[in-house]
Amino acid sequence: MAGIRACTLCAPRFAATASAHRPRPVPWFAPDAAARILIAGQAPGMQVHQKGRPFDDPSGVRLRDWMGVDAATFWDRTRIAVLPMAFCFPGYDAQGADLPPPPICAATWRARVLAALPPVRLTLLIGAYAQRWHLNTRAPLTATVAGWRAHAPAIFPLPHPSWRNTAWLTRNPWFAAETLPALRQAVREALHDG
Numbered sequence: 178m179a180g181i182r183a184c185t186l187c188a189p190r191f192a193a194t195a196s197a198h199r200p201r202p203v204p205w206f207a208p209d210a211a212a213r214i215l216i217a218g219q220a221p222g223m224q225v226h227q228k229g230r231p232f233d234d235p236s237g238v239r240l241r242d243w244m245g246v247d248a249a250t251f252w253d254r255t256r257i258a259v260l261p262m263a264f265c266f267p268g269y270d271a272q273g274a275d276l277p278p279p280p281i282c283a284a285t286w287r288a289r290v291l292a293a294l295p296p297v298r299l300t301l302l303i304g305a306y307a308q309r310w311h312l313n314t315r316a317p318l319t320a321t322v323a324g325w326r327a328h329a330p331a332i333f334p335l336p337h338p339s340w341r342n343t344a345w346l347t348r349n350p351w352f353a354a355e356t357l358p359a360l361r362q363a364v365r366e367a368l369h370d371g
């Protein structure tokens with residue numbers, strides 16, 4: 178998928194943001210390897226935009242803890258593929274939060290990339306955008322995540338591991354108590370069985 182790395186479809190959109198950045202797609206998958214896990218994320222943040230590696234930021238530290246994997250495993254593209262709903266950092270809104278992923282990215286690339294990948298054993302749907310696309314739902318994020326048992330163990334809808342969701346994690350203690358142990362078991366089985 179060399180076309181993704183060269184993609185500049187959103188250049189005018191990004192140039193109009195406060196950061197006036199250029200597209201820097203961060204695809205993270207190995208088409209010829211049968212990754213066991215797919216992480217369907219939202220979009221790179223500024224740190225990932227600068228470093229070029231997905232979840233190479235505090236969100237990634239929390240996500241690896243949720244999954245129970247070390248950094249070497251997490252960034253091994255032959256074992257874990259990371260396909261956000263947009264491959265580039267979208268920029269910031271007026272409040273300094275990340276803008277939503279540009280829909281044109283999933284419309285252009287997502288189905289093609291997923292079709293090119295061998296089937297995975299476990300899919301993590303991080304955030305409402307990935308959940309809407311993969312589950313065809315309009316339900317609020319909390320309701321979707323609370324309904325994780327309807328999708329497990331093949332799919333886990335999750336909140337974004339951003340610090341911005343720390344209050345959500347406090348308000349929803351069942352997530353750490355019930356969802357995360359099941360997620361870690363599903364990750365272990367996906368990576369190590371068979």
Ligand code: SF4
Nearest residue numbers: 184186187200265282
């Ligand atoms: S976000 Fe997606 S569609 Fe937009 S420039 Fe980046 S790779 Fe292309």
